[in-house]
Amino acid sequence: MTTESEGDRITQPWGARTPYRRGDVWPLRVDMELADGVHEADVDRWVPSASVLHSNGDAFDIAVRDGRIVGVRGRGGDRVNRGRLDPKDLFGWQATAAQDRLTTPLIRVEGRLRPCDWDTAMDRIVSRTRELLDAHGPESISFYTSGQLFLEEYYTLAVIARGGIGTNHLDGNTRLCTATAAESLKQSFGCDGQPGSYTDIDHADVIALYGHNVAETQGVLWSRMLDRLAGPQPPALICVDPRPTPVAQHATVHLAPLPGTNVVVMNALLHELIANDWIDGDYISAHTVGFDDLAAAVSDWTPQRAAEVCGIDADDLRRAAHLLGTAEHLVSTVLQGFYQSHQATAAAVQVNNIHLLRGMLGRPGCGVLQMNGQPTAQNTRECGADGDIAGFRNWANEKHIAELARLWNVDTDRLSHDGPPTDAMQMIRLAETGDLRMLWISATNPVVSLPQLERIRRIFVQDNLFVIVQDIFPTETTELADVVLPAAAWGEKTGTFTNADRTVHISEQAVQPPGMAKSDLEIFLDFARRMDLRDRDDAPLPPWHDPESAFRAWQQCGAGRPCDYRGISYQRLRDGGIQWPCPPDRPDGTERLYQDGRFYAAPDYCENYGKDLVSGDPWDEDRYRDFNPDGKAMIKPAPYQPPPEAPSPEYPLALITGRTIYHFHTRTKTGRTPQLQQAAPEVWVEISAADAKAADIDDSDLVRITTPRGSIVARARRTEIRPGVIFVPFHYGYWDTSGNEHDRAANELTRTEWDPASKQPLFKTAAARIELTESDDHR
Numbered sequence: 001m002t003t004e005s006e007g008d009r010i011t012q013p014w015g016a017r018t019p020y021r022r023g024d025v026w027p028l029r030v031d032m033e034l035a036d037g038v039h040e041a042d043v044d045r046w047v048p049s050a051s052v053l054h055s056n057g058d059a060f061d062i063a064v065r066d067g068r069i070v071g072v073r074g075r076g077g078d079r080v081n082r083g084r085l086d087p088k089d090l091f092g093w094q095a096t097a098a099q100d101r102l103t104t105p106l107i108r109v110e111g112r113l114r115p116c117d118w119d120t121a122m123d124r125i126v127s128r129t130r131e132l133l134d135a136h137g138p139e140s141i142s143f144y145t146s147g148q149l150f151l152e153e154y155y156t157l158a159v160i161a162r163g164g165i166g167t168n169h170l171d172g173n174t175r176l177c178t179a180t181a182a183e184s185l186k187q188s189f190g191c192d193g194q195p196g197s198y199t200d201i202d203h204a205d206v207i208a209l210y211g212h213n214v215a216e217t218q219g220v221l222w223s224r225m226l227d228r229l230a231g232p233q234p235p236a237l238i239c240v241d242p243r244p245t246p247v248a249q250h251a252t253v254h255l256a257p258l259p260g261t262n263v264v265v266m267n268a269l270l271h272e273l274i275a276n277d278w279i280d281g282d283y284i285s286a287h288t289v290g291f292d293d294l295a296a297a298v299s300d301w302t303p304q305r306a307a308e309v310c311g312i313d314a315d316d317l318r319r320a321a322h323l324l325g326t327a328e329h330l331v332s333t334v335l336q337g338f339y340q341s342h343q344a345t346a347a348a349v350q351v352n353n354i355h356l357l358r359g360m361l362g363r364p365g366c367g368v369l370q371m372n373g374q375p376t377a378q379n380t381r382e383c384g385a386d387g388d389i390a391g392f393r394n395w396a397n398e399k400h401i402a403e404l405a406r407l408w409n410v411d412t413d414r415l416s417h418d419g420p421p422t423d424a425m426q427m428i429r430l431a432e433t434g435d436l437r438m439l440w441i442s443a444t445n446p447v448v449s450l451p452q453l454e455r456i457r458r459i460f461v462q463d464n465l466f467v468i469v470q471d472i473f474p475t476e477t478t479e480l481a482d483v484v485l486p487a488a489a490w491g492e493k494t495g496t497f498t499n500a501d502r503t504v505h506i507s508e509q510a511v512q513p514p515g516m517a518k519s520d521l522e523i524f525l526d527f528a529r530r531m532d533l534r535d536r537d538d539a540p541l542p543p544w545h546d547p548e549s550a551f552r553a554w555q556q557c558g559a560g561r562p563c564d565y566r567g568i569s570y571q572r573l574r575d576g577g578i579q580w581p582c583p584p585d586r587p588d589g590t591e592r593l594y595q596d597g598r599f600y601a602a603p604d605y606c607e608n609y610g611k612d613l614v615s616g617d618p619w620d621e622d623r624y625r626d627f628n629p630d631g632k633a634m635i636k637p638a639p640y641q642p643p644p645e646a647p648s649p650e651y652p653l654a655l656i657t658g659r660t661i662y663h664f665h666t667r668t669k670t671g672r673t674p675q676l677q678q679a680a681p682e683v684w685v686e687i688s689a690a691d692a693k694a695a696d697i698d699d700s701d702l703v704r705i706t707t708p709r710g711s712i713v714a715r716a717r718r719t720e721i722r723p724g725v726i727f728v729p730f731h732y733g734y735w736d737t738s739g740n741e742h743d744r745a746a747n748e749l750t751r752t753e754w755d756p757a758s759k760q761p762l763f764k765t766a767a768a769r770i771e772l773t774e775s776d777d778h779r
Ligand SMILES: Nc1nc2c(c(=O)[nH]1)N[C@H]1C(S)=C(S)[C@@H](COP(=O)(O)OP(=O)(O)OC[C@H]3O[C@@H](n4cnc5c(=O)[nH]c(N)nc54)[C@H](O)[C@@H]3O)O[C@H]1N2
Pocket: 053, 054, 055, 088, 177, 210, 211, 212, 213, 214, 216, 217, 218, 240, 241, 242, 243, 245, 257, 258, 259, 260, 261, 262, 335, 336, 337, 338, 341, 342, 372, 373, 374, 375, 656, 657, 658, 659, 660, 661, 662, 663, 664, 665, 727, 764
């Protein structure tokens, strides 16, 4: 075992290599970071937890000394990270102790936010909720939550919103994040739930990454890949990304398509698999429906034709297809370069199709990871705190609705289900039109993260919209709120959450929250009690009172569903992560789904009845039963459609947005972490040498970037990005932690536009122009 203390993990984000060979167990490497002057022996207590700064689920213990968090140490025994930590894991814990935490509730009085006590803030919320329920009914009330709370908190909120208040307007920022992951899994396999496992990396001979910069966004998973690359029998890597990411730099084949043309890349790869007969006919006929339609749909997509549309080399496409077609153990990962780009669900489903055509599922080394991004996004989805309903149930299946009503002991008609649960983009639209009058935001910062910010600000300040924001810091969004509620952060509360490969971890309270801050669970339960929400027998709804009792209620809700947690307990989680499904007769959990070629797709069991991938029109039960009576995996093709906003003479560049390894989202935590903030203090724009030259721009010049929605100023950074494309990280809001304002938020530029099937916004498809700017005054 190597123990890595510090080193320079800012310049060496992935640490030292521990090479291993195919089929071996990934070696241990325990990483640790402690506050200056603190040694391992000085630590009073180690409290089990996992990272909340990405979806990887890196497990570690929090070091506590004198009632304060003083560091973290990776858990060598955990299946996910085998002790490793990435830079945000190593340093990010410092943020919760920042001086400017929210410590009291705030209410708006004569235009200004003023501190108050909990009774005053909650009374204001409860009286407004009651007024709105009386005057306009439950559909005037909405909740916009997160992918960063705990399972217990989402389940509680779902019961309150859907079973207590009776509104259909509950979604998470997971809509911006993994709505397409969930939708693509439902479309192909009938239900959400990651087929693959991280251990598949240990066995793969080809790893294909589609729009996924894993090196910067799940650094420990990338370390696993780097260690395979450094060992004997390294896997081949395929990278589909317009930028020269670290993944692209290590790739055997790098395809850099024009943004918005992913479906064409995929159709050409599928064309080649079929044309060369690199498919598993037995698997296809035994376990799938829909192959003939796919074969017809891709028959014209020769590499030559696709290469012209995507602006790439046809031979590169052929080389990638050859690797995919001849792999014996293929792992694919998909993330925002597909999910936030044009034809998101359509493209993500084609990755599933490759695995179905090749029969590469449910065996070691054969897995799809339709990745998550946020640490607890999987739980938002499974608890039904997003546009799904709890336990991956089907809102259009009366029996599923009746099951939920029974579990929650409420009348079936309390659960609004005339249409699909409202998605976040539609909720914002309803707020804009005035139909929605209360928006309760928890653990998300939409005034930086939603597209077209000028519009979002305009909507949030409307007089007839009552905005509640529950956060741990003041943000661009709390600034516009009517009531602000101070929440306890990670490390200050207990709960469980599930990573991108279905591994559940526990995170226990290590220290006290500051001031009057309370956990999100306590806040939601307090609201339910003050509203006097009741079930059919007049008992309080929800009936639980703390994290563990909420967890036990959730176990009942997930019983018999894929997200079955019955074999998991807080006590067992203290020893390390466990993968669901974990029914009582399989207490060690389940490494891979679909090992037996059986899917969660039976018409009576599936999570939805499917959709048209292009228009998003939902199918009804009859159509689903016709297409897939036996609940097999579904192969669905998608025709290409050109992106909605292509470069033009006025806006000649394709603008994409995304992340850097050092920051998390709107930087409320990483901007308050000295090492991380120093590593990436300001916004920049990546531009190719050719485009920079054409616009007379040098490295680190200040430039103005303009789209039809707005403009921002950033420093130019010349890279090997594909010419015609520019990239802006979206981390920098118009505020900084000192309260200064800047002209720099990427979402001033993005469009109000979404994928019709998953309703995920297109943060990676817009046209822009760029020019030198003289102004340095906003720095
Ligand atoms: N350091 C860090 N890690 C994080 C996060 C963070 O903020 N910071 N956030 C977490 C969350 S919530 C998420 S969702 C994940 C996101 O993780 P990723 O999806 O890996 O990150 P992004 O940078 O958003 O986008 C990935 C890549 O998509 C490429 N791309 C853009 N447009 C297209 C396109 O049209 N086609 C293709 N093929 N590629 C395209 C971009 O060049 C970019 O490199 O990261 C998680 N981990």
